[in-house]
Amino acid sequence: MSATPEEEPQLQNGAVEPEPEPEREPETETVTDADPQLDESKETAIQSNDAVNSPPSPVEHIAGPELRKDQGSRTFTMRELLSELKDDETSEGEYRHTTNGSEGERRDTSSPYSQESIQQQQQHIDQNNATMDLINSVTGVDEEGRSRQRILTFAARRYASAIERNPDDYDALYNWALVLQESADNVAPDSNSPSKDDLLEEACKKYDEATRLCPTLHDAYYNWAIAISDRAKMRGRTKEAEELWKQATKNYEKAVQLNWNSPQALNNWGLALQELSAIVPAREKQTIVKSAISKFRAAIQLQFDFHRAIYNLGTVLYGLAEDTLRTGGSVNSKEVSPNELYSQSAIYIAAAHALKPNYSVYRSALRLVRSMLPLPFLKVGYLTAPPAGKPIAPHSDWKRSQFVLNHEGLQQLDKIEQQQVLQNLSGRSGEAVTSNKLAVKVDIADIVSVSACADLTLPPGAGLCIDTIHGPVFMVADSWDSLDGWLDAILLVYTIFARGKSDVLAGIITG
Structure with missing residues (x-):
């Protein structure tokens, strides 16, 4: 049920929505402020597992038809590919993939290997034709989609021709796979097109x-x-879906x-992994x-302004807090309590919102x-530190x-300030503590x-x-897990x- 803008969304058990659609060319694409806006109508809960929005197709690049192996995976934008392929269409006319008269069929039939070659060639042609039939039957949902699909279809024909000439052309196979993946995003929900799953x-x-x-x-x-x-995702929480998620994690x-x-x-x-965790038996x-959690944290350590990974880490911690609370809390003192997990989750979600305040899903979660x-x-917690002004003690x-x-x-x-903080936290008064000039203090700007x-x-x-610009400040956390939390929090604020x-x-924290 959707909430109106005036309504306060209600917490739902396990309802944590990771920042969804992944990008398909990580080496060539970067996250920019041009990301599509998320749907305001979804601000009803922190929901789980890719349920909030379906933005435009995440594949923004398709490798061009002139790729060579020594160039690596050079990619073209759709606009560049459109221009190139339109020029090719003009020069080549209405190209069609057929089994007659193609370059792949011009073989030396007098060769002692010709029979085997012809059989292999025919097998590739049959496979290519079946694949082309899938692509040819896809129609876009609108004019932009239809235009995009024409480009994809033309590109597919070129890759099919390349594979007929050289079945070991892995560049052509890779690029053709991208075309099929793009075409799957162009399948209209209620049409006679092949199913997205087939593509x-x-x-x-x-x-x-x-x-x-x-x-x-x-x-x-x-x-x-x-x-x-x-x-x-099309198979819900089934055994087949579980096996597919396991395959996906192995490929990642x-x-x-x-x-x-x-x-x-x-x-x-x-x-x-988060999707898989919702399907496997409880013991796993x-x-x-x-x-x-470790994968999201590793992603953040590589790119500390990667708001999607920051938000996703918050959502998985939120889900873990829900599960821990549902099963009766922490099993032993070494495990993090549900309240601490909720607090950690809030830190990451708040940081993601601060980096991308225009994202409605972040705003709703916050x-x-x-x-x-x-x-x-x-963040509030304990650290062991030397006396102020005496780093070596x-x-x-x-x-x-x-x-x-x-x-x-x-x-x-100090002790007085700690009591004031405890009172603030219990009463949520929002009053700031008095600054202690003799305390260890690190300004973010330094x-x-x-x-x-x-x-x-x-x-x-x-x-x-x-x-810092004034020299190093050393402290010791209570545990390595606690240290991870402090590292992330300080680095995110910086x-x-x-x-x-x-x-x-x-x-967020004072308003």
């Missing part, structure tokens, strides 16, 4: 062939995983192994969820989780105390870098180094500051 299945076969011929083609593994994921893993510097692949891998779920933040702060002088993080910086609290560290001069534990969005974050 995606054929695309998967082409990716399979391409990667068999070129096992290092990481783009193919990445896009293949997306095609498998799209097929899995292979893509990351071949190209580790791809935050998009890591983000999509996390999304696939927590392991898969933790793996998804309304649901903002009260879970330790307002008027973004005996371990006995280091004290574990409460720290607060907001849009301006990280600050240590930060140069933030990292985990291991140093014999520090007390035992998970070391944190915040390098990234928001560097992007000029601190005022948005300030409005």
